Amino acid sequence: MSDLLRASAIGTGRVRLDGPDKVRGLAPYAYEHPVEDPLHLFPLCSTIALGRVTAIDATAALALDGVVRVITHENALRLADTEDGELAILQDDRIGFRGQYLGAVLAETPETARHAADLVVVTTEAAPHDADFRPDHPAVREPEGGADDIDTGDLEAALAAAEIVVDQRYSTPLEHNNPMEPHTTIARWDGEQLTLWTSTQGVHPARQTLAPILGIDPEQLRIVSPHVGGGFGSKGLPHADMMLTAMAAHAMPGRAVKHAVTRQHMFALTGYRPATSQHLRIGARADGTITAFGLEAVSSSSHTKEFPEMAIKPSRQMYAGEHRRITQRVLPLDIAVPSWMRAPGEAPGMVGPEIMMDELAEACGLDPIELRVRNEPERDPDTGMPFNQRRLIDCLREGATRFGWADRDPRPRARREGGWLIGTGVASATYPASRQPGSKARIRHEAGVYEVGIGAADLGTGTWTALTQVAADALEVDPDRIALRIGDTALPNATVAGGSTGLASWSAAVLAAADAFRCEHGTAPADGVEAIGEAAENPAEKQFAMHSYGAQFAQVRVQEETGEIRLDRMLGVFSVGRIINPRTARSQLLGGMTMGVGMALHEKGELDPRFGHVVNHDLAEYHVPVNADIRSLEAHWLDEEDPQAGPLGARGIGEIGIVGAAAAIANAVHHATGVRVRDLPVFGSDLL
Numbered sequence: 001m002s003d004l005l006r007a008s009a010i011g012t013g014r015v016r017l018d019g020p021d022k023v024r025g026l027a028p029y030a031y032e033h034p035v036e037d038p039l040h041l042f043p044l045c046s047t048i049a050l051g052r053v054t055a056i057d058a059t060a061a062l063a064l065d066g067v068v069r070v071i072t073h074e075n076a077l078r079l080a081d082t083e084d085g086e087l088a089i090l091q092d093d094r095i096g097f098r099g100q101y102l103g104a105v106l107a108e109t110p111e112t113a114r115h116a117a118d119l120v121v122v123t124t125e126a127a128p129h130d131a132d133f134r135p136d137h138p139a140v141r142e143p144e145g146g147a148d149d150i151d152t153g154d155l156e157a158a159l160a161a162a163e164i165v166v167d168q169r170y171s172t173p174l175e176h177n178n179p180m181e182p183h184t185t186i187a188r189w190d191g192e193q194l195t196l197w198t199s200t201q202g203v204h205p206a207r208q209t210l211a212p213i214l215g216i217d218p219e220q221l222r223i224v225s226p227h228v229g230g231g232f233g234s235k236g237l238p239h240a241d242m243m244l245t246a247m248a249a250h251a252m253p254g255r256a257v258k259h260a261v262t263r264q265h266m267f268a269l270t271g272y273r274p275a276t277s278q279h280l281r282i283g284a285r286a287d288g289t290i291t292a293f294g295l296e297a298v299s300s301s302s303h304t305k306e307f308p309e310m311a312i313k314p315s316r317q318m319y320a321g322e323h324r325r326i327t328q329r330v331l332p333l334d335i336a337v338p339s340w341m342r343a344p345g346e347a348p349g350m351v352g353p354e355i356m357m358d359e360l361a362e363a364c365g366l367d368p369i370e371l372r373v374r375n376e377p378e379r380d381p382d383t384g385m386p387f388n389q390r391r392l393i394d395c396l397r398e399g400a401t402r403f404g405w406a407d408r409d410p411r412p413r414a415r416r417e418g419g420w421l422i423g424t425g426v427a428s429a430t431y432p433a434s435r436q437p438g439s440k441a442r443i444r445h446e447a448g449v450y451e452v453g454i455g456a457a458d459l460g461t462g463t464w465t466a467l468t469q470v471a472a473d474a475l476e477v478d479p480d481r482i483a484l485r486i487g488d489t490a491l492p493n494a495t496v497a498g499g500s501t502g503l504a505s506w507s508a509a510v511l512a513a514a515d516a517f518r519c520e521h522g523t524a525p526a527d528g529v530e531a532i533g534e535a536a537e538n539p540a541e542k543q544f545a546m547h548s549y550g551a552q553f554a555q556v557r558v559q560e561e562t563g564e565i566r567l568d569r570m571l572g573v574f575s576v577g578r579i580i581n582p583r584t585a586r587s588q589l590l591g592g593m594t595m596g597v598g599m600a601l602h603e604k605g606e607l608d609p610r611f612g613h614v615v616n617h618d619l620a621e622y623h624v625p626v627n628a629d630i631r632s633l634e635a636h637w638l639d640e641e642d643p644q645a646g647p648l649g650a651r652g653i654g655e656i657g658i659v660g661a662a663a664a665i666a667n668a669v670h671h672a673t674g675v676r677v678r679d680l681p682v683f684g685s686d687l688l
């Protein structure tokens, strides 16, 4: 085990390096990249959920002044690989979901393109579709990637013998990533060379995915994405909008084509969190010890491309229990393609179990924190390995102290103030701690400045700043002498900003490069010298079950007459290893918790099964928490370092903030009102 990197810049709350440029408009997003004489793309999208295109008449659109081209499956670029149903667009006449790309209009102005798209007459033949998510649907099946069920002991016998049983169904709805910057791309082909200025969580992974489908070598594709205005997972994998723009630009060699996905189109085209159903059957002794743990999770998916929302993930390692059956299934439907949304798996997967824990605590007459203490596994029940640093109980206890949990009256409806019922709730958070191998960093010295190049991404969360701090400590120089360059495939390879692995993975590359640089060039290097380093796998991941933990506390008030729910305050305590930058870390955790508030109280994609689309497809009708919804929000962390996480001693923090937040709020609503809501989000109307 290597020693921890000595921290000098690390641990300081340095302000965002990109901040001044951001507020002065000098940090262009993809769509703002200056290109000469661009064409503007507006897509044609399907209005049926299943069937085929029988005719496309573009005559009226093409007659419009300023319209240059209409691209459809009849004239689009033939792709080299059509395996990926989401990305292999415009290859035939088939329609798999409402909102699917059927073509594109290219015009001299965005207004002309949009108007012309309306003039294109697309005739379709509809087939009977199925867009209705029901966990008991006969087509529910194992995920394509394998089920990986857990089945140990004898669940049924243990349930039959249990003194206390909780048998309940929980559900989470469709939820939609809505970064402030929508998905945008500018594409230009210069001969055999394609450049995409786009908004992505990983330029190299996007290139690895897109190049083979386009039938070009990765070296023929350059992706540039220095500034990203949020992603929440929706920019983690390339979606069809990038492909459409690249294909459209192919028809216009040498000309840049610009495409910004509209907010409404984002609900069908750029990924979202699918619905989950979680059937929990838990058996316990009267003292709260869980003996039987049964979880059947089903998530909705798309026939166009499968994506399982692995809601079982956290339960694999969270709770002790000798007899366990944990299964994940999917239901493919004729709907848009789901994808990553902040803490895929864990965020919805901790809703059912953590509300269940509240119900079990009530059934046993135990404090919910004490119940969790009694059900802490000593080793990972999934792999049998020891945990790296499982400090869930420390988080719960410190949170309890900070929040003021001790004097809580456990009875529901016990606290009333001027027509409002007040309640508090708690839930656990967890997220895996891993590091991806393969990122490379290049360090070059020039006139006292170290240029550090790596194709990493900063989604607007401060990674640019934190990685600069890591580079400064690795080279033992002031951060002002580091010039970090990210977000370009012209820089050394970097893994995706996903799974909360970004900073740890890229830091490993930067540390390796710094080692190589110091070894080759010493501490007083000549100008122009450079060195490259590559991130290796973290060997500890083979010996330890590596996870982060946290505790979420919430207080809500519910208006007795109207059911109106207000969040009074929320407090989280997290065990995430060493904190690189407390300012940006706190912001990440608060952002995650705020999204958890959305999960609990606001967010629900209303999919109309008759038509197969999400009806509330904009921010006027799909509600996310705004400032007025958040009164007091606090994020704390345990003062710790995790030597198993590598020389940085840090684990990822991008996602754990959302996990458990919704359950804590739902539990607080129950404590306030006595009403148990098991289907998120909790609306006031559920409480009357």
Ligand code: MOS
Residues within 6 Å of the ligand: 201, 232, 233, 234, 236, 340, 341, 342, 343, 344, 497, 498, 499, 500, 655
């Ligand atoms: Mo995160 S949803 O893995 O980008």
